Structures are given as structure tokens and as C-alpha cells.
Amino acid sequence: MSKEEASKPLSASDASQGFNWWIRTLKYKTGISLTDQEKLAYEQENKVKTELDQCAKCNEYKNFMLQYSPTVTFMIDQINQVGGYVDPDKLKCEICTIPRYGGYNPGMGVQLCANYIDNKWVLNDTLSHELVHWYDNTRFKVDWGDIRHHACSEIRAASLSGECALVTEFKRRLGFLRYAKGHQECVKRKASLSVINHPACKDKEHADEVVEEVFRSCFNDTRPFETIYR
Structure with a gap:
């Protein structure tokens, strides 16, 4: 824009457009006088x-x-x-x-x-969880239509992803046995919440029963980790 153009007064049309833009912005910011x-x-x-x-x-x-x-x-x-x-x-x-x-x-x-x-820490646990499912599907050829297969992978994913890990301070205060129990209870709870959405699941009680049925063998299988990540 030249100096001459900058020094020219605004036309009525330009001024009207500028005023309307200001009014519209004010209405959007305040919510006052907006039509539906x-x-x-x-x-x-x-x-x-x-x-x-x-x-x-x-x-x-x-x-x-x-x-x-x-x-x-x-x-x-x-x-x-x-x-x-x-x-x-x-x-x-x-x-x-x-x-x-x-x-x-x-x-x-x-x-x-x-x-x-x-x-990003929620994303880390979530992505780790889903990658355990991916690993299970590749390594074990999971039949996702089988509610027990699904429950087993959910148990492993909740346990191995780190989402049920407790902070070191809790571990020190509560002691290993209570810490380990808390970890397992968290895994069972999260697995049941996922299994309840399976088409073959009748209700929460059914989900809890299926998780409990396969829990020991699936929880103890920490592959590909040597031990549970906490």
C-alpha cells in the first residue's frame, strides 16, 4: 500500500464492512444477539x-x-x-x-x-496396551470372536502396558504383597471393562467370570517381556 493510499479516508463501504466485522466478532465472543x-x-x-x-x-x-x-x-x-x-x-x-x-x-x-x-503419558500407556493386542494377534493368532481369547489378551495388555503400574512411593509404603495384589486387581478391573463390550458377553458379572477363569494363565504369560513392567 502506498503512502497516498494509506492516507486516503475509508470509503463508506469499507467502514461499514469493518464495523460489521467488529460487531460480528463481538457477538461471537460474547454470545449476545446471535441467531440460532x-x-x-x-x-x-x-x-x-x-x-x-x-x-x-x-x-x-x-x-x-x-x-x-x-x-x-x-x-x-x-x-x-x-x-x-x-x-x-x-x-x-x-x-x-x-x-x-x-x-x-x-x-x-x-x-x-x-x-x-x-x-503423552496416557497415550504411551494406551499405545503400549494396543500394541500388546497387536503382538498377541500376530504371535498367537487370537480368535477375537472367542470371549476367552479376548479376555486373555485384555489381561495381558492391562498388565504389560504399564497402565496398572503404581508409583514407587506406593510400592515402598504398601509393601510388595499388597502392591502385587493391587496390580492384579487393576488388571482384572480393566480387562472386565473391555470384555463387557464383547458381543458374547451377557453382563458385567459374566465379564468378571470369564476374566477370572483365564486370569492365572494369561497374567503369568508375560511374553514378550521377561517380567511384568511396573
Whole structure:
């Protein structure tokens, strides 16, 4: 813009447009005098922006863990060693319609729920959990239609991912036996919460029964780890 152009007074049209923009911005920020249509458009615009921000942050966390997380990098290596391959494009940050951190599908890979994962440590545990499922599916050929197979993998994933780990301070104060018991109870609870969504599961009581039935053998199988990660 030249000095001459900058010094020219605004036309009535330009001034009107500027004023209207200011009024519209003020209305959006305060919510005052918005029509129902304007409110809907504003809410939709904010929703899209929020979801884009959530997915961007989720991908940032994911990329960090793919590079630096001992559990995530170890599990990916172990999956490769048993004949599988973790395609980075199949580790997807998405907006989930039901409250959960993530999920695993043998054909589609891992879903990471960007709108529920609020920090990189939650993503680390979630991705580690789902990679245990991926490992089980590759190594043991899991029949996901069999509720006991499903329960077994959920037990292993909850135990080995680190999501049921207790802080060192708790371990020191409570003692090993109570710590170990607390870990197992956490694993059972999380496994049951997943199994209850299986098509063959009747109710929570049924989920608890199935988890209890297979718990000992599945909990004691720590492959590919030498011991339980806590």
C-alpha cells in the first residue's frame, strides 16, 4: 500500500464492512444477539478447530513415543520379530464417538482417541496396551470372536502396558504383597471393562467370570517381556 493510499479516508463501504466485522466478532465472543443459525455455525467452527487441535496434539505425543518410549519401541520390535509389521500409518489419532482412549482392530490397526487422551503419558500407556493386542494377534493368532481369547489378551495388555503400574512411593509404603495384589486387581478391573463390550458377553458379572477363569494363565504369560513392567 502506498503512502497516498494509506492516507486516503475509508470509503463508506469499507467502514461499514469493518464495523460489521467488529460487531460480528463481538457477538461471537460474547454470545449476545446471535441467531440460532449463527450460534450453530459458531459452535461447529469451534468444534472443528478443537478437534483439529486435539488430533495435532495426539500426533505430537504419538511421534514422541514412537521415538522415545521404551515400551512402545520394544513392542514394535517384538511384533516385527514374530513376523508382523507395525505400519505407522495404521496408528491413527482420531476423534472417537464413545468415551475411551483407544482400540485395536486386526485389519485397521490402532485407533488413538485424540479427544480423550489429554497427555503423552496416557497415550504411551494406551499405545503400549494396543500394541500388546497387536503382538498377541500376530504371535498367537487370537480368535477375537472367542470371549476367552479376548479376555486373555485384555489381561495381558492391562498388565504389560504399564497402565496398572503404581508409583514407587506406593510400592515402598504398601509393601510388595499388597502392591502385587493391587496390580492384579487393576488388571482384572480393566480387562472386565473391555470384555463387557464383547458381543458374547451377557453382563458385567459374566465379564468378571470369564476374566477370572483365564486370569492365572494369561497374567503369568508375560511374553514378550521377561517380567511384568511396573
